[in-house]
Amino acid sequence: MMVATTLDDQVTDVQLANYAKLIYKVTGICVSPRKKLLLSNRIRRRLRATGIRSFEAYYAKLRTLPVDDPEWDGFLQEITTHETYLFRDESHWKWFCDSYLNEVSAEATKGQRRRELRIWSAACSTGDEAYTIASCIADRLVNSAAWKIDILGTDIGVDAVKKAKQAVFGKRAMQHVPDAYRRRFFKKQAHTDAWAAKPQLTQWVRFKTHNLLDRLNEVPFDVIFLKNVLIYFDMASKKIAIKQLSCVLKPGGALITGASEGISDLLDEFGRGSPWMHRKTAASSKPPGGKGGNR
Numbered sequence: 001m002m003v004a005t006t007l008d009d010q011v012t013d014v015q016l017a018n019y020a021k022l023i024y025k026v027t028g029i030c031v032s033p034r035k036k037l038l039l040s041n042r043i044r045r046r047l048r049a050t051g052i053r054s055f056e057a058y059y060a061k062l063r064t065l066p067v068d069d070p071e072w073d074g075f076l077q078e079i080t081t082h083e084t085y086l087f088r089d090e091s092h093w094k095w096f097c098d099s100y101l102n103e104v105s106a107e108a109t110k111g112q113r114r115r116e117l118r119i120w121s122a123a124c125s126t127g128d129e130a131y132t133i134a135s136c137i138a139d140r141l142v143n144s145a146a147w148k149i150d151i152l153g154t155d156i157g158v159d160a161v162k163k164a165k166q167a168v169f170g171k172r173a174m175q176h177v178p179d180a181y182r183r184r185f186f187k188k189q190a191h192t193d194a195w196a197a198k199p200q201l202t203q204w205v206r207f208k209t210h211n212l213l214d215r216l217n218e219v220p221f222d223v224i225f226l227k228n229v230l231i232y233f234d235m236a237s238k239k240i241a242i243k244q245l246s247c248v249l250k251p252g253g254a255l256i257t258g259a260s261e262g263i264s265d266l267l268d269e270f271g272r273g274s275p276w277m278h279r280k281t282a283a284s285s286k287p288p289g290g291k292g293g294n295r
Contacts, residue, residue, distance in 0.1 A: 010040040011055050018059055019043070023079065026067050027156060028213045028237030031079075042078040049074065073158040080157065084125040086132045086169065087176040089227065092256055093132065095277065097140045100223070100254065105142040115147040118219070122212060122226040122245070124153030127164030127205070128173055129225055134201040135181045152218065154210035164207045167197040212241045220250040227276075228258040235266075242266045246280060253280050 011019065019039060020031040031039060043055060050071065052058045065072055087093055107113040117137070121130040130153035137151075138144055155161050171193035174182065186195040197205075210216055212229070224245055230238050238261075246269050249255060257263065259275040270278035 009055075010036060011043065015055050015059065019055075022059070022062060024234075024237075026072070027076065027080075027211065028234075028241065029080070029232045030234045030237075039079065043075075045078055046071075046075055070158070077157050077159055084128045085173045085176060086128045086135075087178075088128070088132075089276075090176075092225075092227070092276065093136060095274075096133070096223075096256075097136045101136065101140040104222070108147075109142070115143075116149075117141070117147060118150045118221045119152070120216075120218070120221045120224045120248070121151065121153040122210075122224060123229040124155050124164060124207065125157075125160050126169075126173075127153050127167060127207060128169065129153070129227075130164065130205050130207070131167065131169070131197050131201055133225070134197070134204050135177070135185050137204070138185055138200055139181060149204040151205045152221075153205065153207040154216070155207075156209065156211050158209055161207045161209050167202050167205070168194050169197075170194050212244065213237065215244055216248050218248055220248050221253060222250055223254045223256065224249050225256045227256065228261075230261040230263055231258065235262075238263055239266055246270075249280050251280055254278070255280065 013033070013036075016031070016033060016036050016039065023029055023031055040055075043058060047053065047055070047058055050058070050061075052061065062072065062075060104113065104117065108115050119133055121127075121133060124130050130151050133151050134149075137147075137149060141147060153161075153164055155164070168189065169186075174186070174195050177186070182195065185198055185201050187198055188195055212226075226241075226245060230241060233241060242263060245255060254273075255270060255278040257276050257278065264272075267278055269280055271281050272278055
């Protein structure tokens, strides 16, 4: 039985285990016992926000709430990390600009493909990655105005998606954006350090909430970006997530991940072009049922 606590205490080992099971059930994210202090501090923020006076009472409340309740969103925003900025991982964008976009442009010119491109930024956080994708396309894709471009960004966090839809980025998020891109595709906001994406980019980008363990009801994508997220999943959750991704990726499409996601044994349907780029080589089987709630 979980015991009452004060705001100055840490969760007990039993409380940690209970929270970890609940988080895993909803998101597939594994919370290590080594994260006891970190988890305690982040839950404590929700105790202060809600006025609930104990870890036990807050846990009991979460168990009664549907996963689309705003409090669940507040909780998940606290316990998940949103370290993101535009043009993160330079090698990925060099490949995307210099190799991939040149490849699809050449195919379209030869009549080997339609002038259509669909890209999914999974776990998009506040939209930095999605607008990096859009910036690259606007700059590098030959006659991009003649193409049908669809960039989808998804995240489990409702607040993160709301911020992504605003398409406004602060100084830190913009620090690695090339000056030429900054001038062409973003507009400086008056009296702030923030920059807003111009309509040339926003016309291509849309966002919605989604749990990676659930099926995404979309037609297949040419490229899926899912970087530095699966490191928080155990093997069972990784397997489900990879299957869900594969089901909405076209044969020959590219899956871009972090270099150390621990998924090499789960990529039977993919050929490996680098530690982080995987090309789909076979049609996906029917996806399994997701473990999380409908987000």
